[in-house]
Amino acid sequence: MATVSDLIPADIARSFSAIGLRQEGEKLFVGLPASHDAAERETAREQLQNQLGTTVEQIPVEDALLIEVLESIYRDGADKPIEATGLSTGDSEGPIADLVNEVLERAVKLRASDIHVEPSESDLVVRARVDGHLEVLAKLPGNVSGPFVSRLKVLAKINIVERRRPQDGQFSFQTDGRQIDVRLATVTTLNGEKAVMRLLDTRKGLTDLAGLGLAEHQLVKMRKMVHAQHGLVVTAGPTGSGKTTTLHSALHDLDVMNLNVSTIEDPVEYVMKGINHIPVVDELGIGFATQLRALLRQDPDVILVGETRDSETARISVQAALSGRLVITSLHATDALSVIYRLFQMDIEPYLVAAALRGVIAQRLVRRICSYCAVEYDATTEERLMLADFQLGKKVKLRKGLGCAVCRGSGYRDRQGVYQVFEISDAMRELISKRPDPAEVAAMAAKEGFKTLENEAFILALEGRTTVQEAMRLVTRDVH
């Protein structure tokens, strides 16, 4: 298959500010700047059609995105993995430092959340996690492994001589005027040291609750929970499900000028004005419970506890929630209903859970269909079977991305939360206080109109925001 840069030659692409999105038969779809008016784009389309000798259809693309794609696909080999065959690995650290920089910059351009540096017997593979999926960023000769990881260790100011024990550290770098914080962790495998970097874009705008993509009825419930005077509000989901973003969005919704808002986090990821951010200091044994106890003497109104991992933290949170504070925290639990049982397991008495728990928001992330190559199609028989719960008619329209230059062929761009917002009703509160079994809770929740996470994901697919395949992945994926 031709790469995207083959669709339109570089000189034509630059002179028209046009990017080749995808080819469909004889038809070429090109992206043109959204800031140009329709007539201008039409003229450009006609000229492109003449110059390229093929039918051209145009799609407006947001200017910043267009420039980014234009730059990345027409840089030499930018849509292929980085290679460094002729690299000298002698005593000069220059080439290695450049290579590391190139990898970091490329990862940021791809909006990667993590970078994996993995040595094998013969080579070093660098992969980036983009929208939850790993893709190869660089394939390097095996002899680069040691110097590459050493360079990362130098940046993170950790011991470069120690190659057997796992280590972690952090560093920051600037790219495109943004500061990116990196948390590095190394571990030794049979083939040498492996490194993982977590990238945190400090400029990335945090959103308020309205920006999370909740359904309207969920947003109303969520706001009610977050603006309550007291009680416990829990977000649930596995690692990487977007819980931290949701917690911070909740804080964004609060009137911090009139409330004393404090957070306890490990680590503090986003700093917000008007909020006291308190880090956990594991090395000194100052964990969530210790910081939480200290914080309760600071006259707080709202407390965000980054994660409730142990029964002591859970117990103090519940006590705080029952004594006039609003406590917002996250728990490692499969779905909204299982949070009740996680709290029971953490030795919180059912009557306390019933009294303190105001609501739960459980979540997962699914990939969003790329809007530049989305098409509508008739659901297959298999897809209609998966959607059987919704009792739809014979013809069901769904959407999918065909793959284009903007989404680099994946058909997806960015992610979207799948949410379950579970507001505890009076009837549910009474049931919880009796230590019910899960089936009883599920039955009552269903009666109250509560849906499973899978069904919430299928709703997003029916709305055309994600695909049925993405929704299906939630059914098979579990908390890890």
Ligand SMILES: [Zn+2]
């Ligand atoms: Zn696309």
